[in-house]
Amino acid sequence: xxxxxxxxxxxxxxxxxxxxxxxxxxxxxxxxxxxxxxxxxxxxxxxxxxxxxxxxxxxxxxxxxxxxxxxxxxxxxxxxxxxxxxxxxxxxxxxxxxxxxxxxxxxxxxxxxxxxxxxxxxxxxxxxxxxxxxxxxxxxxxxxxxxxxxxxxxxxxxxxxxxxxxxxxxxxxxxxxxxxxxxxxxxxxxxxxxxxxxxxxxxxxxxxxxxxxxx
Numbered sequence: 269x270x271x272x273x274x275x276x277x278x279x280x281x282x283x284x285x286x287x288x289x290x291x292x293x294x295x296x297x298x299x300x301x302x303x304x305x306x307x308x309x310x311x312x313x314x315x316x317x318x319x320x321x322x323x324x325x326x327x328x329x330x331x332x333x334x335x336x337x338x339x340x341x342x343x344x345x346x347x348x349x350x351x352x353x354x355x356x357x358x359x360x361x362x363x364x365x366x367x368x369x370x371x372x373x374x375x376x377x378x379x380x381x382x383x384x385x386x387x388x389x390x391x392x393x394x395x396x397x398x399x400x401x402x403x404x405x406x407x408x409x410x411x412x413x414x415x416x417x418x419x420x421x422x423x424x425x426x427x428x429x430x431x432x433x434x435x436x437x438x439x440x441x442x443x444x445x446x447x448x449x450x451x452x453x454x455x456x457x458x459x460x461x462x463x464x465x466x467x468x469x470x471x472x473x474x475x476x477x478x479x480x481x482x483x
Contacts, residue, residue: 270295270297272315273290273297273298274299274315274344275298275300275301276302276304276308276320276321276323276331276334277323277349278303278304278327282323282372286298286349289380290383292376293376295384296383300315300317303326305326305328305331305333305337306329308320308334309341312341312342312344316342318344318345318387320338320344320345321349322346322349323348324350332364333364335348335364335365339464340365345367345387345389347370347382347383347386347392348362348368348369349371350369365464365468366465366467367392368391368467388436389466391433391466416461418460423453423460426443426453426457428478430466430469430470431470431473431474433470436451454466454469457469
């Protein structure tokens with residue numbers, strides 16, 4: 269299956285480079301480009317891509333507002349691109365419902381893997397980065413940990429897997445359950461926690477200390 273992508277960045281050279289890297293894989297087709305947040309949302313609505321690669325700092329409407337709008341108004345997953353490993357922009361993007369973020373210095377193979385993973389419903393956020401996000405939370409208005417008492421024991425195990433940065437396949441292998449079952453549990457976890465993305469759930473798991481409790 270070919271994954272469709274919209275590339276949103278205010279620098280034409282970067283857009284061209286990302287497009288070349290993605291399409292050279294044979295697994296990704298870039299269906300559109302956008303130079304600002306307004307165009308990104310308009311293109312996401314019109315083209316219905318599987319994934320939007322979203323720069324943070326863009327004119328007119330920045331990547332944070334565009335991410336929130338794309339997540340709210342379309343079925344596209346958002347993968348944020350940034351020149352910084354951790355900053356308030358990344359935290360804001362995750363809170364807006366992004367499925368993860370990558371540095372712009374990412375290699376071509378890793379970029380393709382990340383896009384494919386996000387398209388499949390996984391998150392792209394290294395556990396080390398998750399802990400750095402948590403360390404920055406007191407300086408932001410980011411997610412507050414909700415009550416986990418509504419989760420079943422199995423759902424807590426799945427949430428722990430999300431906090432450890434595991435994919436659905438890896439969680440299933442660890443818990444000895446099928447990948448389809450994992451997806452069902454993940455959906456229930458997100459609903460019960462009142463969050464939009466696996467990344468937000470991973471942050472909550474780390475806040476609660478669940479990611480260190482290996483199933």
